[in-house]
Amino acid sequence: MKRRAAMIGLGHQAVEDHLPGLAGSGKADLVAVCDSDPDVLRAQQQAHRVPGFTDVRQMLDEVKPDFAIVAVPHHVGRQVVQECAAQGVHMLKEKPFATSPEEARGLAEICKLGQIELMVTLQRRFNPIHTSTIGLLDQIGTPFLIDGQYTFHTDDPGAGWRGDVRQAGGGCIIDMGYHLIDLLLWYFGLPDRIIAEFSAAALPDADYDAEDTAVVQLGYGSDLYGSLLLSRWMAPKTERLHVVGTRGSVLLTKGAVQRLNLDGTVAEELSRPHAPASAATAQIDMGGLWEIPSGTVEDSESILEAVYRETAEETGLTISEITGYIGHFDYQNSRGGTTRQFNFSATVEKTEPVILTEHDAHQWALPTELPEVSDAVRNLIAS
Numbered sequence: 001m002k003r004r005a006a007m008i009g010l011g012h013q014a015v016e017d018h019l020p021g022l023a024g025s026g027k028a029d030l031v032a033v034c035d036s037d038p039d040v041l042r043a044q045q046q047a048h049r050v051p052g053f054t055d056v057r058q059m060l061d062e063v064k065p066d067f068a069i070v071a072v073p074h075h076v077g078r079q080v081v082q083e084c085a086a087q088g089v090h091m092l093k094e095k096p097f098a099t100s101p102e103e104a105r106g107l108a109e110i111c112k113l114g115q116i117e118l119m120v121t122l123q124r125r126f127n128p129i130h131t132s133t134i135g136l137l138d139q140i141g142t143p144f145l146i147d148g149q150y151t152f153h154t155d156d157p158g159a160g161w162r163g164d165v166r167q168a169g170g171g172c173i174i175d176m177g178y179h180l181i182d183l184l185l186w187y188f189g190l191p192d193r194i195i196a197e198f199s200a201a202a203l204p205d206a207d208y209d210a211e212d213t214a215v216v217q218l219g220y221g222s223d224l225y226g227s228l229l230l231s232r233w234m235a236p237k238t239e240r241l242h243v244v245g246t247r248g249s250v251l252l253t254k255g256a257v258q259r260l261n262l263d264g265t266v267a268e269e270l271s272r273p274h275a276p277a278s279a280a281t282a283q284i285d286m287g288g289l290w291e292i293p294s295g296t297v298e299d300s301e302s303i304l305e306a307v308y309r310e311t312a313e314e315t316g317l318t319i320s321e322i323t324g325y326i327g328h329f330d331y332q333n334s335r336g337g338t339t340r341q342f343n344f345s346a347t348v349e350k351t352e353p354v355i356l357t358e359h360d361a362h363q364w365a366l367p368t369e370l371p372e373v374s375d376a377v378r379n380l381i382a383s
């Protein structure tokens with residue numbers, strides 16, 4: 001059964017990403033749109049032929065969607081999250097999750113109390129270029145240097161709510177920088193040290209206080225360090241992350257990732273045409289799905305040895321016995337090829353504690369009462 005989705009906030013990001021993403025979804029249908037600006041609302045309501053509302057609460061009351069995609073200015077986020085949580089409506093919320101640590105803690109509490117799932121839109125996590133980078137980073141020896149840059153030029157870097165710290169929570173760091181910072185958290189975890197220099201000085205006569213330019217230095221232990229240059233004043237438009245290791249480097253740019261030899265020649269490369277709606281669709285269709293612990297068989301081991309190892313690595317559980325083979329399914333992997341996943345049943349020495357290294361949560365489920373899993377997993381386990 002398809003989920004009923006409402007779109008809240010119909011500005012740039014809704015039109016560019018989320019509405020096309022929903023149109024391509026096999027799991028959700030758009031059932032209503034909402035924007036506080038009646039003219040903006042009218043245009044999207046006509047384009048999508050669904051009921052439209054200028055008030056979030058009224059829309060939730062009348063339409064009762066299963067989930068809402070929230071793409072509003074940063075200062076409006078808290079109010080919309082509160083409204084949705086009060087009505088039991090799950091959310092896919094545009095970054096940032098919150099504009100301050102205090103607001104983040106408050107929103108997390110609201111979601112917990114309301115038993116609401118809130119997923120933050122970080123579409124690079126659903127882009128094959130960015131997921132492939134993880135495998136390439138394993139091949140450059142020990143990474144020790146990070147050089148990141150996200151820049152573009154706009155004539156008015158302080159325009160609208162984005163120029164006002166009280167509304168936006170910050171400037172280029174919380175805006176585009178959020179994506180680069182999330183990549184670093186994903187690939188390397190939380191840094192131990194951060195120093196940031198930033199300014200709102202590019203247009204001296206303009207009245208804005210959200211930083212237009214920033215340099216962030218960061219360090220992990222004594223082995224890995226680097227910097228991010230962020231600017232919405234500095235041309236050319238650039239989005240890149242270069243990670244340098246002892247045996248080579250990985251250069252991630254918009255739409256391509258390369259593994260470079262030490263002399264800068266390209267050892268391998270993966271590129272992809274710009275397809276913003278595709279990651280938006282994947283977030284809706286794949287985000288929040290439960291998976292079976294799984295991984296790749298390494299050269300030196302058998303498939304059964306991999307079952308023992310991957311289970312221990314991903315869950316902290318020790319398998320006492322592999323009790324059977326339950327079948328396989330194929331899926332398209334992040335390099336665009338096909339991966340075949342072989343699946344086994346097993347018993348474990350103890351069912352607790354589960355220590356997760358790659359997933360957000362775990363649950364034990366009966367084959368007849370599976371939570372949201374892919375069709376392939378459901379067919380395999382339920383049959």
Ligand SMILES: NC(=O)c1ccc[n+]([C@@H]2O[C@H](COP(=O)([O-])OP(=O)(O)OC[C@H]3O[C@@H](n4cnc5c(N)ncnc54)[C@H](O)[C@@H]3O)[C@@H](O)[C@H]2O)c1
Nearest residue numbers: 009010011012013014035036037071072073076094095096
């Ligand atoms: N993931 C990305 O790559 C990416 C890119 C751009 C923007 N964003 C994020 O998307 C969000 C929206 O950005 P945008 O560029 O679309 O902004 P925008 O200003 O173009 O659009 C925001 C829309 O929200 C509407 N709105 C304001 N208050 C509202 C309310 N109370 N109820 C309903 N609608 C309301 C406005 O009228 C406007 O149409 C921000 O969080 C931003 O950081 C993400």
